[in-house]
Amino acid sequence: MDVAQDLAEYAAKHANNVLERDVPIEVDAGLLAAFDNTPVDEAAYADLNPHLLSLTLTSTASLLASLFTLPRAHAQSSTSTGTGPTATLPPPKTLLPREKALPKPKQPTKWERFAKEKGISHRTKDKKEWDEERGEWVSRWGMGGKNREGEEQWLHEVKNRDDADLDPASTLRAARKARVTKNLKQQSANTNRAINANASTDPAIEKARADKVSSRTKRKSEIDRTLLITGTATASMGRFDKKLEGEPKVKGVKRKFEANELPSGGGGAKEERERQMGVLKRVERGEGKKVRKGGEGREGDVNARKAVRYEGKQQRARQKK
Amino acid sequence: MRPLTEEETKAVFEKLANYIGKNLVHLIDRDEDDAYCFRLNRDRVYYLPLNMLHHATSIARPNLVSIGTCFGKFSKTGKFKLGITSLDWLAKYAKYKVWVKQPGELPFLYGNHVVKAHLGRITEDTPEHQGVVVYNMSDVPLGFGVTARSTLDTRKLDPSGIIVFHQADVGEFLRDEETMF
Numbered sequence: 001m002d003v004a005q006d007l008a009e010y011a012a013k014h015a016n017n018v019l020e021r022d023v024p025i026e027v028d029a030g031l032l033a034a035f036d037n038t039p040v041d042e043a044a045y046a047d048l049n050p051h052l053l054s055l056t057l058t059s060t061a062s063l064l065a066s067l068f069t070l071p072r073a074h075a076q077s078s079t080s081t082g083t084g085p086t087a088t089l090p091p092p093k094t095l096l097p098r099e100k101a102l103p104k105p106k107q108p109t110k111w112e113r114f115a116k117e118k119g120i121s122h123r124t125k126d127k128k129e130w131d132e133e134r135g136e137w138v139s140r141w142g143m144g145g146k147n148r149e150g151e152e153q154w155l156h157e158v159k160n161r162d163d164a165d166l167d168p169a170s171t172l173r174a175a176r177k178a179r180v181t182k183n184l185k186q187q188s189a190n191t192n193r194a195i196n197a198n199a200s201t202d203p204a205i206e207k208a209r210a211d212k213v214s215s216r217t218k219r220k221s222e223i224d225r226t227l228l229i230t231g232t233a234t235a236s237m238g239r240f241d242k243k244l245e246g247e248p249k250v251k252g253v254k255r256k257f258e259a260n261e262l263p264s265g266g267g268g269a270k271e272e273r274e275r276q277m278g279v280l281k282r283v284e285r286g287e288g289k290k291v292r293k294g295g296e297g298r299e300g301d302v303n304a305r306k307a308v309r310y311e312g313k314q315q316r317a318r319q320k321k
Numbered sequence: 322m323r324p325l326t327e328e329e330t331k332a333v334f335e336k337l338a339n340y341i342g343k344n345l346v347h348l349i350d351r352d353e354d355d356a357y358c359f360r361l362n363r364d365r366v367y368y369l370p371l372n373m374l375h376h377a378t379s380i381a382r383p384n385l386v387s388i389g390t391c392f393g394k395f396s397k398t399g400k401f402k403l404g405i406t407s408l409d410w411l412a413k414y415a416k417y418k419v420w421v422k423q424p425g426e427l428p429f430l431y432g433n434h435v436v437k438a439h440l441g442r443i444t445e446d447t448p449e450h451q452g453v454v455v456y457n458m459s460d461v462p463l464g465f466g467v468t469a470r471s472t473l474d475t476r477k478l479d480p481s482g483i484i485v486f487h488q489a490d491v492g493e494f495l496r497d498e499e500t501m502f
Contacts, residue, residue: 260360261378269356269358277350280346
């Protein structure tokens, strides 16, 4: 079936609708787009809506016409899917601009910069290493790694000048752990350096970013706080509740006390005594102590309320007589 | 073992001041070579000489049963309760004293209040609700308590009226032996 002829007939029939363009319409079938590059005719724009409709029709017609010239997929396979004949679109001709900005190049680490300066070429180490004694490939690090060979051996050689209580295994382990922490530190320093290098020089942008971060941390801390409060709102104060994974541990305020042992020389004892004398003075002044009405209970004071009552009683007794 | 915090010190001093008043200074402000200190171990307050403190610091908390003189203990609500073990120091500096007659000794040592019939002597001008140390007639301290009436008011009281509310007595050394220190 050749539709092109039908289409031509249709075009002839509706010839009055399809416009004649000076520059032929460019079609990019890959993007399903048609471009009408003919300069604008001002007079035609007087009757705007029908003109625009006919312009659209012209472009669409040429796009559709171009679609039917495309190679078609095998008829049988297309009918089996029940979609009818299909055409494969060619790759787009028009280059579209990128949606997002190009990613910034990765900042070199301090070592990479140093290596480049010195002309040291990169050499990738294998993850596995050949073990002569065992006669097999062993991993450089991790489980059964070669890097903890020294600390896991059954016999340690101790040098004459070493301390009597030296534990070679733990010393080696500590050294390895120190290397790990050092590397972590360097890693974080490298990331910080990269962040700073990529940071925008515009203070307004930087401020907006910082504000966003601070508001996020503020909101996060608020949520954490709410979670903490609601967590204790059960009969057991949240003690027997199921903990979520990664739920932060609640850290209370630790009590702090003075040192038990007083430093020799009497300075500590004197300090403690002075502290206690201060407390004693406050106790003697009766600070913080509830004083009952009328000075009752205070040393050397007359309980006025009681005295008045007593005197009244005495007078009444005398009158009766 | 640790020194008392300020609040704890205040609670202890307020209680002690009720019995020995201004003499409390003599417990704190002592000679350099005879210095004492207050220490807290497992809710109990101890009063001990400094050199004893130096010896005791090397003993682990759970192993330390007692050091120096136990003055009393803190309740779970933070109130301080004087114990009978503090009697030696209280008797030494007591401001107000009550002496009980020989027939009144045993009732007091069994934990009863001091009634007027048993009252031998009392310090003059003792106010109401004042902490007092109770002695027998031969000046041996038996315990301490709080006056129910002032000295003046005791005169009008009938013989079965209570003069001193019992708080602690040396009979506790036998009765509450296991929880004493």
